[in-house]
Amino acid sequence: MRSRLRLLALALCLLPVLGAASLPAAPNTDDPVLEARLNHLAEDLRCVVCQNESLAESRASLALDLREEIREMMRAGMSDDAVVESLVARYGDFVLYRPPVKPLTYVLWGGPLGFLLLGMALALATLHRRRTLRPQAGVSPEALREAAQLLRADDCNHPGSPSASGTVSRPSYQEER
Amino acid sequence: MRRWIPLLAFAVLGVFLYLGLYLNPKEVPSPLVGRPAPDFTLPVVGRPGETFSPSEVRGEVWLLNIWAPWCSVCLEEHRHLPRMVADRVPVYGLTWKDLDREAAPLLARNGSPYVAAVDDRDGRVAIRYGVTVTPETFVIDRDGMIRMKHVGPITPAVWERKFEPLLRELQS
Numbered sequence: 001m002r003s004r005l006r007l008l009a010l011a012l013c014l015l016p017v018l019g020a021a022s023l024p025a026a027p028n029t030d031d032p033v034l035e036a037r038l039n040h041l042a043e044d045l046r047c048v049v050c051q052n053e054s055l056a057e058s059r060a061s062l063a064l065d066l067r068e069e070i071r072e073m074m075r076a077g078m079s080d081d082a083v084v085e086s087l088v089a090r091y092g093d094f095v096l097y098r099p100p101v102k103p104l105t106y107v108l109w110g111g112p113l114g115f116l117l118l119g120m121a122l123a124l125a126t127l128h129r130r131r132t133l134r135p136q137a138g139v140s141p142e143a144l145r146e147a148a149q150l151l152r153a154d155d156c157n158h159p160g161s162p163s164a165s166g167t168v169s170r171p172s173y174q175e176e177r
Numbered sequence: 178m179r180r181w182i183p184l185l186a187f188a189v190l191g192v193f194l195y196l197g198l199y200l201n202p203k204e205v206p207s208p209l210v211g212r213p214a215p216d217f218t219l220p221v222v223g224r225p226g227e228t229f230s231p232s233e234v235r236g237e238v239w240l241l242n243i244w245a246p247w248c249s250v251c252l253e254e255h256r257h258l259p260r261m262v263a264d265r266v267p268v269y270g271l272t273w274k275d276l277d278r279e280a281a282p283l284l285a286r287n288g289s290p291y292v293a294a295v296d297d298r299d300g301r302v303a304i305r306y307g308v309t310v311t312p313e314t315f316v317i318d319r320d321g322m323i324r325m326k327h328v329g330p331i332t333p334a335v336w337e338r339k340f341e342p343l344l345r346e347l348q349s
Contacts, residue, residue, distance in 0.1 A: 048309040051202060061274065062309070065300045090307035092208040 034074050038067060041080055044097050045087065054097060207307055207326040214241070214317045215305040219295035222272055223281035229269065229293050231321060238347045240268045241315040242291070243303060246279035248311040254330040258290040261336045266344055270294030273303050273311055316340070318347050 042056035047063040055063050066087075073083045087095050099105050209215075218230040231241075242258070244251035262268055270291035272280045275298060284294060297303050306315065309328075316325040325343055327335065 048205075062300070062304075065304060069301065069304050089208060089212075090305060091309070092206055092307070094205045 034071065037074060037080065038070055041070065041083065042067060045084070046095050046097050048091055048095060201329070204328050205309065207323075209307055209315075209323045210326055212323060213321050214315065214323050215302070217295075217297075217302045217305070219271075219297055219302060222270075222275075222294040222296045223284055223289075224293070227293075229295050231317070234267065234269075234317075235321055236319050238266055238319055238344065239317050240266055241271055241306075241317060242268055243271045243273055243306070243308050243311055243313040243315075244294075245273045245311045246275055246277070246283050250330050251312045252283075252287070254312050255287060255290045257333070258331065261331065261333060261340075262290075266348075267292045271303065271306075272296050273308065274298065274300045316343055316347070 039056050043054055045055040045066075047053045047055050047058035047060055047066075049060045049062045050058050053060075053063075055066060070083055070087075073086065078086075084096070093099055093105075099108060101109050214231050216231055218228050221227040221229050240262075242254075244254070246252075258268065268291050270289075270293070272294050275296060280294065280296065284291075295302075300308075306313075312330055314327045314331060315323050316327075318324050324347060325339065327339060329335075331340065
């Protein structure tokens, strides 16, 4: 009991620390509207040094500089599109997280659709081939009739009690053929 | 024949993945190539009162090398640069984010490979040049156009393969 109380006291002591740790970093400007615009824009921009982070989440010093640069452009009255355009002019499309659709990126954007269509075509071709499967040449009609009979017999066993017959019956996949 | 198809598909994929191993993710094509080099006027490191601007070297082919005192690869590059360049082309330095003011004593101690190194303390000019890593080197022609951007250190092999032919063409 006593140790538990002590633990609780310790936890209470830590609370203010945790509270401070969870506070977001104070924005660098006193203009919340501009800051919101910046954050929205920076979500879709790549931090060019830490390539798999967005400009909004990166703590790299170049990312901080770039955010400051964007702030300044916004203060100068540039629209979001103009800001993005000026960044693309310096760093290339690479700075965009969503690459633009243009001849160079057709394969990138069209690739997944192409693979989907290819897969569908393969599936359709395979299904069609199965549907139109003919009995193999060289199999006598008697043999086929016998096989069908066996399959039917197997089917009749199935709904009954398997334990009585002792044989393991399989569902008949081949019925439609 | 049909049963070789999966193996073939795997081989094609394998080739792509293998080539991918040798791609440098830092080597991003610069949209600035073929465009005018952004202008600036910045103080020269170690020479109080002096400034440098690209417009001063208009009519000349020159190199702009981005470096920083905290970049060990750049310092290694400094040791070899003069021998490779061999006075064929003036090299200017852009000192990126030298917050601790180390550049001037460092260049004085090691010897500077630059005609002049400018001080881009807050990194704003580097942003206009689309700099992402150090070292980076721009080749700028007589009309002030950026003709090439090289990312990473200039090794003798790189100098021979990328810089030599381009300089010969631009200076002829």
